[in-house]
Structure formats: C-alpha cells, structure tokens
Amino acid sequence: MQYNSLQDFLKTGRDALAKGPIALIFAEDEIELATTLRHHRHCGFKQVLCFVNDRYDMPGDLVGKVIRITYDPTADGAVPRAVDAISAAAVGQWMFYCYNAEYLFYPFCETRSIGEMLSYHTEERRDAMLTYVVDLYASNLDTTPTAVDLDDAHLDRSGYYALARTDPENDNHPKDRQLDFYGGLRWRYEEHIPPERRKIDRISLFRAKAGLQLRDDHTFSDEEYNTFACPWHNNLTAAVASFRTAKALKRNPGSTFDIRTFHWHNSVPFEWHSRQLLDLGLMEPGQWF
Template structure:
C-alpha cells in the first residue's frame, strides 16, 4: 500500500480503499486523544506483534515520518460522544474472525512473557482454549516527579501502584441484581485513590480490549460487549490468560482537569513502585494472569 493510500479521511474511506489492511490479524486500533506519546504508543504495539496498526486521530496531530508508511491513519475526533464505539464496531463488521485490540495513546499493552512471545502467539493459544475475548486490566502509570513532568507523563520515571486493587460482583439488573456469571467489576490505581474526582461510571479498570470479531458483535459504552460471554474473565473450567494495559490516561486527565489538578501535588504514595516495563513485574503483582500458558 503506497504512502498516500495509508491516510484516510474517515472510517468509510478506510473501509472503501484500505480494507486490505484487515486481511490478517491481530489488528490494533489506537485512538489518539491528544499529542502525548503518540509515536511511542504505535511503536510499542508494532513491536508486540500486531500485523497492522490503525491509528484514529485528528488531522491536526502529527505522526512521525517513519510511521506514516507502516500504519493506517484514519481521521477521527475521538472526543466526540460515541466515537470509540462507532469506529470499533465498524471495524468489527468489516473483519469477521479477526482478532482485534483497541487502546488510547499513552497506553501500552503487556501480556505474559511478552518479551519472548508475540501477541499473536498468545491469542493462538487463547483461541485453542475456546476463548474469543480476553480481559485486560488498565494499570495506571504516572510520573514520580510532577514538578519535572507537570502533565504526569514520563516514560523514564513512570510509577504504578503495587497494591490497592479489588473486585466486586457485577450485578445483572435484568435478574433482580444477582451477580453475573464469571464477571467482576475491577477497581484500583488512581481511579480508586482519587475517586472523588472520577465519575462513578469511569472508575472501573477492566476492559475487554482483545477480542475476536464476529457478525453482529457490538462494543457497548463501558468497555463491554453485547455478548455476555465476551465479558467474562475466564471459561468455566479453569483460569485463562489476562493482560494489562499500562496507561497514563487517568494521570493525564487528573492533571488536566481544573477541578483536580490543584488538589494533587504528587501521585506517589507508600505503595508506589517504579514501573520496570517488563511483564514479570506485572505477573508478580497479580496484575495479569498466565493461565495455563507456560
């Protein structure tokens, strides 16, 4: 695909002229909300082993020259209500059977043993266990020095919370509030510690970010799907793989929001730890699960 063909004016334009990018998976979809760490986010997921990276971003934002030839750039205003779901669902409808993934800029996917195994290898094993979706935990990252990095983002001084994570039963409103089978709402990180600044609907840290497209599948608000089995954390007979999305997104928002920025002088607390950018740390902290994959 020539460089000029890798830039598309809309999702409809991409599906008309660039559908060949969906010939092979897994495919990553990166939704760009601001100009923070766009290039590192894309490169991280290319190295992870995604066959194609689709970048949804406003026309005003810049993309590194080398990435223009290796990604499909699709014009999109991610801030518009429902934009994420509309674009993900359009790709789902166009790519039945393909493994897909989505995240935002300044978010980095880690899976068990990702230093030596690609995301494609992991998903092949996951599919053999008759799983069509994978639970990911969004692990908040933040700078250890807000004075030096007032936007809260620094790859070199990134920290994470090593404790303070918990789960609650996910209630089924259609069944008199009984717990849903193999579904939990997960909490922790900055969204828990600074919950007074976070709307209740945005406090969960679970996201079904890796999934296999199929006809009729629909992503709903809240990072869940209309197929309840896709929202489960494991199959009925044993634990399955999970992954982690290490994300500066919440830290950015808390420092950008006038209602919270002046209340936060530091994100560090007694349970902060430097982020090592390695899957072993996340496994040791219980922030992802290898399941039966060894």
Template sequence: MQYTSVKGFCGKGAAHLAKGPIALVFAEDEVELDTCLRHHAGLGFKAIVALAPAAFHLPADVARDVVRVDHDSSADGHHIHAINAIIAAAPEGTWMYYCFNAEYLFYPFCETRSIGEMLAFHTEERRSAMLTYVVDIYAGDLAAHPHAVSLDDTWLDKSGYYALARTDPANHDHPRERQLDFFGGLRWRYEEHIPAPRRTIDRISLFRTAKGLTLREGHTFSDEEYNTYACPWHNNLTAAIASFRTAKALKLNPGSTFDIPTFKWHNSEQFEWHSRQLLDLGLMEPGQWF
C-alpha cells in the same frame, strides 16, 4: 496509507482488515502517540491503525508502518462508533485490540513471544475475548512533568486493587456468571474526581470479530461471554495495559489538578516496563500458558 474517515477506511481498507491481529490506536491528543504506536508494532500486530485528527503529527518512521485514519476524537465515546463500524467491515473471527495514546499493552512473556502466538493459544482454549486490566502509571515528579507523563520516571500502585460481583441490570439479586468489576489505581484513590461509571479498570480490549457483535459503554460487548474473565473450567490468560490516560486527565482537569501535588504514596513502586513485574503483582494471569 491514509484514509479521510472511518467510513472510507471500512469501505476501501479491506486489505488492512484481511488478517489479524489488528491494533486500533485512538489518539485523543499527541502525548506519547509515537511511543505508543512503536510499542504495539513491536508486539507483532499484523496491522496498526492510528485513528487521529488530521492535524496530529506522526514521525516519518512511524507513519511508514501504520495505517492512518482521520478521526475526530473530541466527542465522548468516539471510539465506540468507530470500533463497531470496523467490526462490521472485518472478516468474522479476526482478532482485534484497541487502546488510546499513552497506553502500552503487556501480556505474559511479551518480551519473547508475539501477540499472534499468545492469541493462537487463547483461541485454542475456545476463547474469543481477553480481559485486560488498565493499570494506571504516572510520573513521580509532577513539578518536572506537569502532565503526569514520563517514560523515565514512571510509577504504579503495587496494591489497592479489588473486585466486586457484577450484577445483572435486569436482576440485581443475581451476579453475572464469571464477570467482575475491577477497581484500583488512580481511579480508586481519586474517585471523587472520577464519574462512577468510569471507575472500573477492566477493559475487554482484545476480541474476535463476530456477526452482530458491538462494543458498549463501559468497555464491554453485546455478547456477555466476551465479558467474562475466564472459561467455566479453568483460569485463562489475562493481559494489562499500562496507561497514563487517567493521570494525564486528572492533571489536565482544573477541578482536580490543584488537589494533586503528587500521585506517589506509600504503595507506589517504580514501573519496570516488563511483564514479569505485572505478573508478580497479580495484575495479569498466565493461565495455562507457560
């Protein structure tokens, strides 16, 4: 099924929004778009919506399994308007997820449990959103992979992650309750090439739709409880998104590409494409789910 605009999808695609969880994948280029869509289809989403320019190609087997929406991904913040329109069009309480091409969601035990099972547990804990850490992954050999993307030679940082209190813009002396700004990975190591508002690695990428809910700049929502990492009484599940997005941007940007002969350093570790590694590194939290 294909729609020529987000507006058309919101108006005529009600059947695809009837039951979650729904994955929204925004294609900023065609790099690993097919593997990204296949990965998320394997997690058990009820619908995969690919929002991409009409000129982007999808292999036949992928195109069969996704809903295609023509979408201009060139504008800054393009995903915000699209997500907010889809939130308004979907039934309240529908679980949704969003990411970009060359990104891959991992959550505790995702190799044996579906996304629906995980979100059912999270819902029982009276949570309407889930914090995900965007973990930068990158090719080890940039001579062989000049765009920094390789599924076979994939590395990540095993340390260098930290959090700071998130202040309330209206009152800088009082940090927001159960909210933190998280840093690390390539955005930390190459922060001179990353605008300050984009240096954090936290993203509320899993959420339930609600009346009046809107996504804001910085991957946070208008309801502040959605932006918390846990409920008041115990730790909750968190997930991780393994993402080539920052590495790709740093190597495609003329202002940074020549400063980076390699992303590897003494704290690099080969990525195993498995949730156990991310749990062991503390890059996601199982909470009370065992």
C-alpha cells in the same frame, strides 16, 4: 497509508483487515503517540490503525507502517462506533484497542508475539480476553506537569480489588464469571472520577464477529466476551499500562490543583516488563507457560 475518514477506509482500504491481529489506537492528543504506535508494532500486530485528528502529525518513521485514519476519538461515542465498524468489516480477526500513552503487556510478551498468545487463547475456545488498565504516573509533577514520563513511570503495587457484577435483568444476582475491578488512581482519587468511570477492567482483546457491539463501559453486547475465564479453568489475562487517567486528572481544572503528587507509600517504579505485572497479580498466565 492515510484515509480521510473511517468511511473512506472502509470503502477503499478494508483489504488491510485481511490479516490479524489488528491494533486500533485512538489518539486523544499527541502525548506519547509515537511510542504507543511503536510499542504495538513491536508486539507483532499485523496491522496498526491510528485514529487521529488531522491537526496531529504522524511520526516520520511510522509513515507507511501505520494506517492513519482521520477521526476524532474525543467525540461522544466515537470509540465504540469505530470499534464496531472495524469489527463488522473484519469478522473472525483478533483485535485490540487502546488510547495513546497506553501500552499492552501480556504474559511473556518479551519473548512471544501477540499472535502466539492469541493462537493459544483461541485453542482454549476463548473469543475475548480481560485486561486490567494499570495506571502509570510520573512521580514528580513539578518537573512533569503532564504526569507522563516513560523514564520515571510509577504504578501502585497494591490497592486493587474486585466486586461482583450484578445483573439488573436478573434481580441483581451476580453475573456468571464477571467482576468489576477497581484500583489505581481511579480508586485513590475517586472523588474526581464519575462512578461509571471508576472500573479498571476492559475487554481490550476480542475476536470480531457480526453484530458485536462495544458499550461505553468497555464491555461487549455478547456477555461471554465479558467473562474473565471459561467455566473449567483460569484463562490468560493481560494488562494495559496507561498514563491516561493521570494525564486527565492533571489536565482537568477540577482536580489538577488538588493533586500535588500521585506518589504514595505503595508507589513503585514501573519496570516495563511483564514479570513485574505477573508478580503483582495484575495479569494471569492461565495454563500458558
């Protein structure tokens, strides 16, 4: 299934949005695009939409299994525009969005589907879920100059922290149940990261509704969507294991020569298992057992 533009899909293919949850994958390049698409199909998403430049090929085994939409996710504001458009066309459906070389992990994802988790989250009267973008990186940049290596992926086991998210419209008082989270490569190499791009929190999972808008900082226009928990107890959170920052730091001429290795004393191999992320406190099972 292939569409020449987002408008073409919304005009002739929107019936594919009738069943959720739906994954939106934005391909900034070809790096690990195939594994990203396969991973999210394996999670149990009913539909996987791939927004990709027409110069990149779709892996043969995914043709007919993934909806390909010709689109340039690297254009200014392109991702929020696409998320808003799909959300408006699929009101009530749960959605997830990420980029290539990013992989969703949630508590017990090895034995439970994304649909099961979101059904429980819906029962808790939650319409969005906080995810932490956990930076992955290859330990040896001499042999892996792109910093992307699934077989040698590492992450930071510590160095994560949160600050109150202030409200400029309310004398900069802290917002209710909202925090800005930091850590990983964006913290260790902050001199190469613009301040507005240093946060690692993202509302990656959300329930579409009319008028909902995604902001450039990965928060939504509905402030309740941006909360990490409901008022009465902790809720589920998830993690997005991501090579995106490492890839960008090594691709950017302003930082690539300053970074010989991402490895440091708090680096540990990534086990590709939700248990490791739970043990490190990088996601929360809430009341779901």
